[in-house]
Amino acid sequence: MIRLALFDVDGTLIHTNGAGVAAFARALTSEFGVNQVAERIRFGGRTDISLVREMFALARIEPTRENIRRFFDSYAFWLDQLLAQTKGEVCPGVWPFIRGLQNLPSPPLIGLLTGNIRLGAEIKLRRFDLWNVFQTGAFADDHEDRNQIAAVARERGGRILNRKLPGDEILVVGDTPHDIRCGRAIGAKALAVATGGVTWEQLQAHEPDWLVRDLSEISAAQVCLQPQP
Numbered sequence: 001m002i003r004l005a006l007f008d009v010d011g012t013l014i015h016t017n018g019a020g021v022a023a024f025a026r027a028l029t030s031e032f033g034v035n036q037v038a039e040r041i042r043f044g045g046r047t048d049i050s051l052v053r054e055m056f057a058l059a060r061i062e063p064t065r066e067n068i069r070r071f072f073d074s075y076a077f078w079l080d081q082l083l084a085q086t087k088g089e090v091c092p093g094v095w096p097f098i099r100g101l102q103n104l105p106s107p108p109l110i111g112l113l114t115g116n117i118r119l120g121a122e123i124k125l126r127r128f129d130l131w132n133v134f135q136t137g138a139f140a141d142d143h144e145d146r147n148q149i150a151a152v153a154r155e156r157g158g159r160i161l162n163r164k165l166p167g168d169e170i171l172v173v174g175d176t177p178h179d180i181r182c183g184r185a186i187g188a189k190a191l192a193v194a195t196g197g198v199t200w201e202q203l204q205a206h207e208p209d210w211l212v213r214d215l216s217e218i219s220a221a222q223v224c225l226q227p228q229p
Contacts, residue, residue: 002189002224004157004165005101006113006150007134008174009121010043011196014128015089019082020120024051026082027074032067034059046178047115047149048072048140076119083127090128091195093215098133100220108224109160112137113153113172113182115146136160146178147185154186171223173215180206191223 007013010020025038037058041051052071056063101107111134114121118139125131138153150172158165167187172179175196180203183190192208193215194200203211212218 001106001169002108002171003161003169004111004136004154005108005171005173005224006111006137006153006157006183006188008172008176008179009112009114009116009124011091011175011198012173012179012193013091013094013130014124015091015195016083016124016127017086017088019079019086019088020116020124022082023075023079024055026078027071028055028059030078031070031074032059032061034061047144047146048117048120049144050115050140053144072117072119076123079120079123083123088127090130091193091214093217094130097215097218097220101224104220104224108171109135109157111135111153111157112139113150113174113179114138115140115149115178117141146182150182150186150188154188175203177202177206180208189223191218 021038021043028034028037037055040058041054043051052068053063061067101110112121116139118141121139122131136156138149138156142152143149154165154170170186170188171191172183172188173191175193176198180190180192190208191210192203193212194203195214210218210223
């Protein structure tokens with residue numbers, strides 16, 4: 001039985017219609033006077049810290065703690081501004097799937113496992129009234145490496161539940177191979193959704209436990225209570 005369900009954010013729970021990438025670009029320009037760098041980077045499945053390091057390397061900016069702090073302070077401002085002007089959406093099936101988890105006889109702890117910094121995830125999810133759904137989580141603030149973020153999420157979930165969680169009691173839901181890999185790193189089951197920028201075929205190649213076009217194709221009970229397919 002699944003005791004901890006962990007969700008990626010972008011492309012899995014929500015689409016921000018490019019607001020996150022645009023906020024990265026605006027922050028780099030407004031704080032450091034550098035243009036046309038964010039457009040050269042692949043964002044899908046990455047952690048915010050690794051993205052900033054790559055941007056700084058391309059722009060020849062020293063990745064000091066102070067410069068990273070300056071960047072993320074500006075990023076949070078621009079993200080909030082741009083989300084207010086952008087038509088985004090909750091991905092298909094997300095609300096029914098979450099409600100299904102909450103209505104199970106023994107509902108799992110619901111958390112986040114995301115490459116966003118915590119404040120970025122909160123700004124995005126509050127925009128779509130999703131933030132308060134999640135009882136725990138791990139973020140790019142916790143570690144630059146996504147596999148290590150998964151380990152933090154597992155440990156935090158176990159602390160709340162007051163016991164060590166074996167991997168087969170954890171579900172990771174995500175839309176990229178990075179999500180599948182970080183789930184495997186903690187022994188978790190992986191539910192892949194083709195609602196982001198990765199194709200069904202690309203996700204299938206990484207052999208998730210379940211693969212759906214969106215979360216409307218599967219129920220919480222199928223994943224949490226039934227034998228693995």
